[in-house]
Amino acid sequence: MSFIARMASASVLRRLTQRADEAEKIITELKATIELLKDKAAVVESKPEEERLRQENANLRTEIDALKIQLVLTEVRNGVKQVALPSQEAIARCVDKSRSQVTSSAPVVDKKVEVVQKTDDVKDQQKSKKKGKDAVNSEAKPKKGKVANAGPVEPEKMDVSRLDLRVGKIVEVEKHPDADTLYIEKVDVGEEQPRTVVSGLVKHVSLEEMKGRVAVFMLNLKPAKMRGVLSQAMIMCASSPEKVEILIVPKGAQIGDKVVVEGYSGEPDAVLNPKKKVWETLKPDLRTNSDGVATWKSAPLKVEGKGLIVAPSLRDVQIQ
Template identity: 50%
Template sequence: MFGVRSLIKMSSLNPLAMLEQRTAEADMLIEYLKEHVELLKENATIQANLRKEKKLLAENAKLQQDIDELKKQLLEKERKRGVLDVSMPSVQCSSNAAPPQPATPAPSTTSAATVRSPPPSDNKMKPEKKEKKPQPAPAAGQDGIKVDVSRLDLRVGRIVTAEKHPDADSLYVEQVDVGEPSPRTVVSGLVKHIPLEQMQNRMAILLCNLKPAKMRGVTSQAMVMCASSPDKVEILDPPGGAIPGDKVTFQGFPGEPDKELNPKKKVWEQIQPELRTDGECVATYKGAAFEVTGKGVCRAQTMSNSGIK
């Protein structure tokens, strides 16, 4: 009876012992794999360093050739100029050094490379005079074109309708007739300054060649010109008798406006500081009035000596 029980007990322990043995073997295998991965990483690093070293050596050889060629060219030029001795330093390039610039030649009796020219004749050598090339006049603007108010497409317009922007409390969305087949959509931040009823069916001056810009989801195709101060804004009025599409011109500033102002050239940003109302509320650029030919000048209602934007 005792022998049977012992046999049963030993048979029940064998699976557990086998599991422990296999666990130990698995741990050893994991450790072996970790060591193998580390060896592979080290080997990959060594290979990468060898490739980098070969590349640097090739670049160094090419750089040395370029320096030698520059030295030859410089020596030849100095020889033609009649310099008796030209000292050229010996340059050794390290694998990570930047290309050196050719050194300024100086007389020397101990030189790594020396060029001797034939002895000068009895006639004294006169230094060559270098002709001064005329410098081009600086461009008036970043695009090489003059920057003045003639590049702005300013027109008389009529605000047909205006309403609050659906997603911005400070903005109006207007439909403006500027003499084109269909009105332009214009977004203006005038809610705090002009009552909505005063925006309806009124005449204004529009800047029409700004690049269209999306403002809170609505694309604005022009800008209403206003006299402006930190606490007050007034829309500029065109002269009596002006109609939508009439051009605004400036005496002394002829020229055709850009089809569209390039925001990168900052044309509007350069012109805007010179736009002001004068002492009589007339809108001006450098003293020249905003004028509709044959009809009169544009002005603010009450704001004199104020900026315009």
């Protein structure tokens, strides 16, 4: 059913419900009027009026029944499941049966209450004994989480080696259908399947320049949807308020090569935990230096044995 049809059905349903409510209200008022007329039955002039009201009441009931039928049909057409209600006689039979069962089982209930009370007394005694034992044990045993003579806890390592930076190649690229500033790229980083990457580079890098581009990608950011497309990595760029440039990898770098930083070794996180703010903590120290070399705390980023990572022209700017 089209949107307009659904809207029309909803409108019809509202009108039918409103008319049914109004009809019920009129019936209530008419009943009150009829009762008043009955009290004045001695007055001959009231009889024709009473008969007219009776007839009008019957007509209204007929109209209400028709409205209810239309309401049910409309609900069925809109997929509303209909549930048959039990009759008044069936309800009365159930109530009578329940009363007879309650009356016949009253002594059993009393016995159950007595048993429950005794059981509760036993449980209370057991709890008090257990509390006494726990108090003794708590004095004898050290508290959980505390180790006697434990040394100082080492702080969590927070350096650039936790970032999974690798060389990758854009094998497919297109503009995002729902965002004018975004590209959707398929990137080969040496894995079995290319990764999908969403980048906000439309205003800074042309589509032709993106095709076949070899660059540095961060692979262990937590995947996130960008305008409905799941991005599985991030392309690393030098960035200023006026300009954004994709970082250049050294000649001879191969797809899947790791990008490392001198003086910082270790295995990167499988996925950076957003709650620990690892990327947010490390990001401010990722910059290009005065020679355009990508660095972290002044230590250069490089592909081992092949050369440094550099920016085309931006100097002393943030890398992100």
